[in-house]
Amino acid sequence: MAFQFNFPIGDHLENKLIPVGDGALTLESQKGKQKDGKCSTGQTDLPHGLLGECISLGNAAPSQYLDSPLNVTNSSNDLESYEKQPSSTAAKEHAVPKDLKKVLEHKVTEELSGLQHVNLSVVKTMSLKEFIGDNIASKSFSSHSDLIPGVYEGGLKIWECTIDLLAYLTKAKVKFSGQKVLDLGCGSGLLGITAFKRGAREIHFQDYNSFVIEKVTLPNVVANFTSEDDENGVNEPDVKRCKKSQIAQEICKCRFFSGEWSQFCKLVLTDKHFVKYDLILTSETIYNPEYYSSLHQTFLILLGKNGRVLLASKAHYFGVGGGIHLFQKFVEERDIFKIKTLEIIDEGLKRFLIEVTFKHPN
Numbered sequence: 001m002a003f004q005f006n007f008p009i010g011d012h013l014e015n016k017l018i019p020v021g022d023g024a025l026t027l028e029s030q031k032g033k034q035k036d037g038k039c040s041t042g043q044t045d046l047p048h049g050l051l052g053e054c055i056s057l058g059n060a061a062p063s064q065y066l067d068s069p070l071n072v073t074n075s076s077n078d079l080e081s082y083e084k085q086p087s088s089t090a091a092k093e094h095a096v097p098k099d100l101k102k103v104l105e106h107k108v109t110e111e112l113s114g115l116q117h118v119n120l121s122v123v124k125t126m127s128l129k130e131f132i133g134d135n136i137a138s139k140s141f142s143s144h145s146d147l148i149p150g151v152y153e154g155g156l157k158i159w160e161c162t163i164d165l166l167a168y169l170t171k172a173k174v175k176f177s178g179q180k181v182l183d184l185g186c187g188s189g190l191l192g193i194t195a196f197k198r199g200a201r202e203i204h205f206q207d208y209n210s211f212v213i214e215k216v217t218l219p220n221v222v223a224n225f226t227s228e229d230d231e232n233g234v235n236e237p238d239v240k241r242c243k244k245s246q247i248a249q250e251i252c253k254c255r256f257f258s259g260e261w262s263q264f265c266k267l268v269l270t271d272k273h274f275v276k277y278d279l280i281l282t283s284e285t286i287y288n289p290e291y292y293s294s295l296h297q298t299f300l301i302l303l304g305k306n307g308r309v310l311l312a313s314k315a316h317y318f319g320v321g322g323g324i325h326l327f328q329k330f331v332e333e334r335d336i337f338k339i340k341t342l343e344i345i346d347e348g349l350k351r352f353l354i355e356v357t358f359k360h361p362n
């Protein structure tokens, strides 16, 4: 089953981001989709997983997290309940393989076209079925879902708001130099890769699913940095290679994590020298209100006091029920962060880019 860009893209992009191989990451014109019985806003389709039936396969609360000494908080208000959480998939760090060439072995890489001022390559991904098995995957496929909450959170495809945020990063000349950046809920990792290309000091990629990190994010990072370095010693042992190869040295700035957000926080904070992020980039991660508490807590724990979150989202995610206004309300009620709207994209499905910063950084 092929994964597709299951969303509308403005005319300038439409049908340009097409096939990355014959499987994943294809853009399809949305015209005519409503005839297939998919829900619609009247203008376009949404990914079906965000519209129709959600298959809930686990809602266990990572309650131990609240009691953990790692629960570094800036305010007493943030101890909201972890009652409604996605299953607390354990977090894990994924090492960058010694042989970077191997990461791209048997992979088809293509350049994403239609992006303004950014050249990005992506690898073709396999189908979800190949990662999580027929039984679970069939639940997704039977409803044409792009997500299986608590099992697969959508990271195999590139979602529309990532393209919006990429355009904003260029347009607003967002500075990355010297910054420590987190691509939260990274999926393909294009936001983090852009930060990497533009001089970020350190970039961390997080996705719910380990197979997304290993089969999509990491290969995409490597695909964007190895081509000019192919002949440059990438087969040598780790330390030596890092010294020798400029590109490999660059890739040492990247770290990769999978797991549920609260578990991810817990994992990174086990490093007692952990330094908070200057910038958190996150796209299409507020579709499910059940995850807001965990996401809010993640910002609270991991964002530097003068840092900012750039968040891209659709106005509303039908079916799951989340969206920008609900998230904004959630944040306002906790009174820790302030939100500034940076851009509203009103073509096709309405989308927002917002900035989240601490109300009282000191």
Ligand SMILES: C[S@@+](CC[C@H](N)C(=O)[O-])C[C@H]1O[C@@H](n2cnc3c(N)ncnc32)[C@H](O)[C@@H]1O
Pocket (backbone or CB within 6 Å): 086, 153, 154, 155, 156, 157, 158, 159, 160, 161, 162, 184, 185, 186, 187, 188, 206, 207, 208, 209, 259, 260, 261, 262, 282, 283, 284, 285, 291, 294
């Ligand atoms: C819809 S995908 C968006 C992927 C990518 N940011 C994009 O825009 O193309 C949502 C991503 O958020 C992450 N995510 C959602 N809920 C999560 C949770 N509770 N814990 C950890 N990650 C989560 C998943 O990693 C998933 O890839």
